[in-house]
Amino acid sequence: MGVLQALQRTPGALKRAPGLVIPQLIVFVLVLPQLLLQTTYPFVSMLYSLGSSLILLLGMPFIQGGMFGMANEALTTRSSLSRFVSDGKANYVQLLVAYIVLVVVNGVIGAVGVGSGIGAVVGHGSVRIVFIGLAAVAGLLYLVTVFVLQFYGQAIVISGASAIASFKRSYRIVRENLLAVGGYTLVALVIGMLVGGIYGGISLVASPEATSMIGLPPLSTPLLVVVGLLAVGIGSIVSAFMLTFSVAVYDELA
Template identity: 40%
Template sequence: MAVLKALRQTPSALQRNPILFVPVLVILLFQIPQLVLQAVNPLVASIVSMVLSLVFIFVMPFFQAGIVGMADEALDGRTSLDSFLRAGKTNYVSVLAASLVLVAVNFVLGFVAFFVAIFGGFAILSDTGGGIGIVGLVIIGLIGALVILAYLLFVFFVQFYSQAIVVDDLGAVDGLKHSISVVRHHLVSTLGYSVLVGILGGVAGGVFGIASLLASPQSTSALALPEVSLAGVVGVTLLVIAFGTLFGGFFGVYSVAFYRTINPGATDGA
């Protein structure tokens, strides 16, 4: 099974190439100011978070392509930071273009969902005579569910676009198309992979969420939790970075190993 085969390949690749954790660590180090500022000045922390989010839109494609390139090389033997830089520079434009397509689709679907929610809430609040009825609520609910389903299906089918671009040397559009094609021919395996990654991602997200709560004085006060000192916030942040580095490095290699397993064009393909 592709999920298990990729799982077996990942630890050995990481053991041979601990350098794979370095790019992930660099990304996570950018989170330190944000988490520490939450304990000092939450308003400034929010501004920093928004600025970093905008910067990451244009920076992450380089790291994304570089990590995929390193992982692909590591699965066959040894890799290095030179491979990270080479893959990042070579595939930056294509990965950036594909990621902007994803951002645009997310924006459109998010706008539709927001509009449906606002319209539904306004209709319910203004409907004093009960004219909207259960049928109207069901229709609004179905539209919202369809938007969510469309988003999940889109993400499910295009999730390997960066792997397709870097591993198979494709452009942005061809990378998205190839991801859709590969997933379409391996639906069951990809579903198992997505469930596993979703569970692991949920655990990682929970860790980051708890760290964010502990770092925020407002959150600790609202939840009646003891306030964490600045030194404690730094300690929690360092633990989160260590955990995030391990998870990010594992996921980076595992995603490429799984893609190579289900991709008929890869040297390790099934």
């Protein structure tokens, strides 16, 4: 019931805070050149990807903090970009610490998974079975980590928790509302897959090799830019909706 109520509250919150789309738009615009350059200038695209990844690593905690605060305010009243700036600055350090901790933890799990996968390929007999088991455990551990800690950002911005305490609070909320959080996660996955499909399609039509394989003429640069900007607009709106939805779910469950 809480997830359904959160879903019903989300469109109204977006109407009261249309500025929520702007930060997401900036993020997507930052990523768009990499998509357009990857086929014609792959080396430039790689360099751009490294630079944009560093910018996002340092800037994402500010964007997260601002959007969580703005969305939380919009659930009850109008909100503006001034709230975005103030909450982004106020919660930056804690969000950055939590983000780095998650990157390290997921990096270790990923390294174990990749190493086990390689071992499963090159190993034989019982050794291969052991590596397959380790890879499966690593994959399961990653999914569980993402699932139980998905509300850490909301806990920092909305509840004022520290980086470490936010993990505990997220875990407690998920543990006490397993069915509701499972339903919310399923909805988020479906919408994420749809958005990912859109960007996968754009990446496909941006590649001359891919278009020739399916018998389509390569798109001109102006048309590629138009298609890319359309995808940016759709992605920004959907991302703002999902972030606001996550805040509404946290508000209902917490």
